[in-house]
Amino acid sequence: MPTMNVIIDCDTxxxxxxxLLFALRSSACNVLGITCVGGNIPLAKVTRNTLAMVExxxxxxxxxxxxxxxxxxxxITAEYAHGNDGLGDIGFPEPQGAPATExxxxxxxxxxxxxPEPPHAPPLLITLAPLTNIALALLREPQLEERIPHIVMMxxxxxxxxxxxxxxxxxxxxxEAADIIFRSRIPKTMVSLEPIRRDALLDETEVAQIExxxxxxxxAMGRLLRRNLIQLERLSGRHAPISPxxxxxxxxxxxxxxxxxxxxxxxxxxxxxxxxxxxxxxxxRFRHLAPNAAPPNVAVVTAINxxxxxxxxxxxxxxxx
Numbered sequence: 001m002p003t004m005n006v007i008i009d010c011d012t013x014x015x016x017x018x019x020l021l022f023a024l025r026s027s028a029c030n031v032l033g034i035t036c037v038g039g040n041i042p043l044a045k046v047t048r049n050t051l052a053m054v055e056x057x058x059x060x061x062x063x064x065x066x067x068x069x070x071x072x073x074x075x076i077t078a079e080y081a082h083g084n085d086g087l088g089d090i091g092f093p094e095p096q097g098a099p100a101t102e103x104x105x106x107x108x109x110x111x112x113x114x115x116p117e118p119p120h121a122p123p124l125l126i127t128l129a130p131l132t133n134i135a136l137a138l139l140r141e142p143q144l145e146e147r148i149p150h151i152v153m154m155x156x157x158x159x160x161x162x163x164x165x166x167x168x169x170x171x172x173x174x175x176e177a178a179d180i181i182f183r184s185r186i187p188k189t190m191v192s193l194e195p196i197r198r199d200a201l202l203d204e205t206e207v208a209q210i211e212x213x214x215x216x217x218x219x220a221m222g223r224l225l226r227r228n229l230i231q232l233e234r235l236s237g238r239h240a241p242i243s244p245x246x247x248x249x250x251x252x253x254x255x256x257x258x259x260x261x262x263x264x265x266x267x268x269x270x271x272x273x274x275x276x277x278x279x280x281x282x283x284x285r286f287r288h289l290a291p292n293a294a295p296p297n298v299a300v301v302t303a304i305n306x307x308x309x310x311x312x313x314x315x316x317x318x319x320x321x
Contacts, residue, residue: 004124005030006253007111009066009104010246011039011129012049013082014224019128019246020050021221024057026316028254032123033111035064035104039129039173040078041086043068049086051095056220063097066104066133070174078169088227092220108137112147125151126253128246130170135177138184150187154249156266156279157193158300167277168193171268175277179268182279182297189299190266191249191259192279199304200248203241204229206310210317218317251312252301258312260303263296 006029010016023031034054036046043065050063069075083089100107116122125148127134134151138144154170155178161167171178182188207229211222228242252259265287269278281300287293 003028003030004254005032005120006124006126007031007033007035007108008250009035009037009125009127009129009133010046010050011037011041012046012053013040013078013086014088014228015244015246016040016128017049017053017087018221018224018244019250020053021057021217022247022313022316023126023250023254024054024059024061025217025319026254027319028316031059031061033062033064033107035066035108035133036099037066037104037129037133038068038075039170040082042075042077045086047099048095049092051097051099052087052092053220055095055097056216058216062100064102064104064107065099067136070130070132071135071176073174073176076163076173078163088224090223090227104133105136105140108133109141109144112144113141122147122149124149124253126250127151127153127155128170128249130173131155131177131181132174135174135180138180145185148186150189151181152189152191152249152253153181154191154246156190158279158281158283158302159194161278162193164274164277166269166272166275168279171279172277175268175270178277179270182266182268187299188297189252189256189259189261189301190279191245191252191301193245195259195301195304196245196248197243199306200243200245200251200309201241201306202244202310202313206314209314213318221317247313248304248309251309252304255308255312258305258308259301261299261301264298264300265294265296266298266300267294
């Protein structure tokens with residue numbers, strides 16, 4: 001399978017860190033750049049954590065700082081889930097590198113507006129965070145609608161949320177930005193909470209294999225995964241596999257055959273008192289007959305191949321051994 005070029009937009013908390021380590025070590029992709037946005041934690045910590053993961057992965061990839069806050073809403077963060085430092089308060093050392101001087105939005109515009117040299121194609125965009133950076137880039141350069149070939153998003157829920165009863169964090173944190181992207185003509189795949197929680201599972205077997213490796217990326221990945229296993233057991237009162245959302249979305253982006261998708265129309269609720277940030281998926285049985293039905297605008301992931309997901313993650317981290 002040929003190596004694909006990708007750009008990753010993230011708000012590096014624990015699950016973004018797992019996704020970054022996976023993507024940076026995967027032989028399936030070449031990470032051209034990583035853009036940071038305020039989300040799980042404030043932007044300065046996002047940038048610090050992203051640089052730390054790049055260094056643990058032993059890769060040389062530029063990191064760009066972007067928007068520190070949503071387009072219109074007050075910022076929200078999720079330290080309750082990711083720890084005060086965003087990496088589970090495990091004690092990762094400070095990174096040695098620094099972010100690029102170019103703003104993330106400027107980089108995104110430049111990266112997609114420049115014509116790549118044949119045989120290279122424009123990069124795939126993977127978003128693991130509130131969509132603020134992407135919306136700002138599209139507002140500034142509308143031609144991006146024609147130049148971004150595909151966005152794979154960790155975004156939304158089919159039936160509910162994790163931040164409110166209706167809304168998933170990445171969409172709830174900046175619904176106006178999500179609305180801009182979902183209304184755009186850019187081809188999109190939405191990897192949402194339900195198939196991730198059900199199918200994208202890692203348990204003691206996979207975590208132990210990663211922990212057994214001595215390289216720095218497995219060391220970082222193993223500590224983060226172990227922290228998630230312990231936290232889930234403490235919260236639920238029982239041992240259960242973990243399902244890191246951003247890792248699942250990145251795996252689907254790099255290996256689309258992992259996922260089963262259905263084309264649906266998805267609207268973003270920006271004004272509801274109880275439903276702000278909701279991804280409203282049109283699942284009506286005979287929606288094609290309804291006079292008010294909007295055409296599909298997103299490929300919605302409905303299932304993920306669990307065994308293949310586990311294998312893909314392990315292959316990326318252990319293939320150099």
